[in-house]
Amino acid sequence: MKSFHSLLLFVLLSFGIGALTACSVKKDDSDGTNVKGLVEAHMSAFEEAWTSGDGSKVGAFYAEDAVRIVFSMQTPLYGRDAISQNFSAGFSQDEGDPLLSLTLVEAREMGEGVIMAVGEWEAPNEGQGIRGAWLNVYRSDGQTLSSVFDHAVVYNPVTDLTQVERVFDEVHKGEGSDMVERAIARYTSLTNAGDIAGLSVQMFEEDGVQVTENGILKGHEALASGIQPPPEGVRLTAQSYGYRPVSDDLVINWGGYQIESSEGGLLGFGQWGNLLRVVDGELILVVEAAGAHSAD
Helix, strand or coil: CHHHHHHHHHHHHHCCCCECCCCCCCCCCCCCHHHHHHHHHHHHHHHHHHHHCCHHHHHCCEEEEEEEEECCCCCCEECHHHHHHHHHHHHHHCCCCCCCEEEEEEEEEEECCEEEEEEEEEEEECCEEEEEEEEEEEEECCCCEEEEEEEEEECCCCCCHHHCCCCCCCCCCCCCHHHHHHHHHHHHHHHHCCCHHHHHHHHEEEEEEEEECCEEEECHHHHHHHECCCCCCCEEEEEEEEEEECCCCEEEEEEEEEEECCCCCEEEEEEEEEEEEEECCEEEEEEEEEEECCCC
């Protein structure tokens, strides 16, 4: 089984869905003080609510129609109630006091009350810390934040595929689906062709960010050097589960992906959730967050 996990991790770490090395972005001090202060205050309150072990208190930080993607699940959570219930279930299974530490890497005011933030998280797991990265898209009234989209990625994911039955959400058909399908086709085509330089420039904004199980990358140069082409005979496919405008030119879009061998064998899978800008009728990545499914 160890050799299987080694192969799976090699494929996941080598594939274009994430960077080979965790070329982490340093905290960006150029962000507006007010935005960073607002996000950091929100994070502190979230950490405090987490230590209470009360799922409803943690869930209160999410919008009523929020979407949450977490590495231990195969499909997203939809709505504050489902998110709160998921937190409550998790707390009931944990041993010891619930602890969480959040680190802000970057926060941006995106306009129209939308704030994007990325960072890292750490929590104990049966005496051993587990770590990961996160993307949040917030709605702000200038004083408080409410999370409309949250994606938690874990570092060093491990899943025994022989023990997991693959589950899919319903494929999104509706608003924006044509743009989404074109974006997925461009992304997977460039990745599977090994054109990582093209992927970085064509799919991401100049200061675009990627959040994966291997860390956080920012900017075309870091993306082009950090993302590695797939091994020969390995390919990426993906599907969209949802699409939602959050401002005049920004949308959140989420879905699932799978990594397969040339014979069609499943080598890995997970979920992705992105913040994108609509430019001339096409979608460009502001932030891509993608993480492999990980479950004991």
